[in-house]
Structures are given as C-alpha cells and as structure tokens.
Amino acid sequence: MGASLDIVSRGPGIRTLPKRTHVQYAALCYRVRDGKMQILLITSRGRRRWTLPKGWPMQGRSPARAAAREAWEEAGVKGLVNELCVGGYTYQKRSSNRPHLALVYPLEVMELDKKFPERRERKQRWVSPKRAAEMVEHPELAKLLLGFRPYSLKH
Template sequence: MTLLDDDNEPRRQVGALPFRLGRDGKPKILLVTSRESRRWVIPKGWPMKGRKPFQAAAREAYEEAGLRGAVGKRPIGHYLYQKRLKNLDAVLCQVKVFPLKVRKQLKHFPEEHQRELRWFTPAEAAEAVSEPGLAAIIRAACRT
C-alpha cells in the first residue's frame, strides 16, 4: 500500500549529495546505509522547522555521516522513492537533492553506530543506489 498526503502529493524530504575531489582530482560521492533496509542512500530527512531546505539537507549530512562543508542553495534535482514506515506501510516521498562539497568528515557524529559510510566513484555510486532517479542525479551532477 502506498500512502500519499491528503492532497495526493508525495511527502517532501531533503537530501544532500556529498562530494569531494579525490587525490586523483576526480569526484567522489559519499553514500550511507539506511537504518532499516541497509540500502545505499544519500543523507536525507524531513524538512526542519526554522531551517531552509538546503540547511536541513546539510544538517542531515552532519547527523548521518558527520559531514561539514558548503551546501548549494539550489537543488540539483529530485527523485521519488517508497519509504517503509515502522508499521510496514510505505509512503511515497519526493527528495530534493542539494550538493554538499565536503570540507571535513568528523570521526564522531549522532548516527555513527547506525550506518555505514563509503566513498564511491560517481559510476559506482550510481550503481549502488536502488532509486533510478537518484542514480540519474548522481550521473548528471558528476559529468565533466
């Protein structure tokens, strides 16, 4: 069963696409595992009262992966996915994705014991995620 908001719209989320240049000068993408299904995803979550969407995306990147950096104020895209709720229902979510140029990766952060983190090449990251829309955003963002 898919649950939509009362107005038949997907629920809105914000996410960060964390990237940095590797020693070889080529971009790397950081993915985290989701807590429940352990799929590779980007840091994301619900909008936060009192924070602009890009600020909330940066906060999620800190909480889920210990990342600090410069977040873009404009989304680079959005994608849809089915979020599995604790009661086993699913809800359709639309995630607005903001680029995050990582300056620092902290050793300790709020969800450090709940997730795995890994840096991928853009091609590997696009293959690792299950959502075709997110894979397309990763490919498009990393074209040179």
C-alpha cells in the first residue's frame, strides 16, 4: 500500500509521530488570476469534505511527481510541481486506525483537462487562500494554506 514512517525527527519544535504513520503526497494546486492567488480544493470521495489532491507513493516517481499525478487523476490539473515540500498535515482515515501524514508539494496549474479519471467522483472549487483555510477540516492544513506563498508570483 503506502509508505509508512516509524519516527520523525525529535528536534526542537518537531513533534514525534506515532509508529507506522502512513505517508501520502498532496498537491497544493494554485494559480494567479488578476494578481490574486487561488487555490484548488477538491472533495474527498467518501465524506465529500474539501481537501487537496493526494495519494500514495508511486514507484519510480519522486514524492512531488506522485502528488502531481494525483492532482491530474483527481482534478484534471497539469502544471509545474516544485520538488520542495512546503509542509504537511496529519489526519485520520475512517478506513484505518493508523495515523496519516500528507506531505504537501506546490503545483502551479498551467492546464485543466476536461477528461480525467475521477471527474465524476469529486467536486472542485478555486478559492482564495483564506476561503480555502475556512473550507478544510484539518487545522494543520488550514494553517499551511493561509501561510502558503509561491516562490514567485510573476504573472
């Protein structure tokens, strides 16, 4: 299934994750319109909550490339993914009693495909970072969305 982590660094300000934490890779899909950044949220398939596209590690793909692939499968987006992780958030899946950690990679959206594998299973919405933070359920993700700044907004 997915990668799992036994322990994360115990440095100052870093909290320890429980043993056997499942790791997924998420894409923070963004674009700039009229000088303002917008973030793409999608609904989860099960409980229809607003979240980022994310999925399990993929053999032969870096974490960022796996996140980009999930963004296409779940939202039909293509763009420039950054290999630098901008943060992460923990969450619990109903189908598992193990904790999950989503590592987040920014993806600047360049194209939107009309046909993609999960187009009939999810809704999507472009919103401001502030609105995105209000819509997601996970406080760590909300904080990450509010603080996200692309490395350059040269549009």
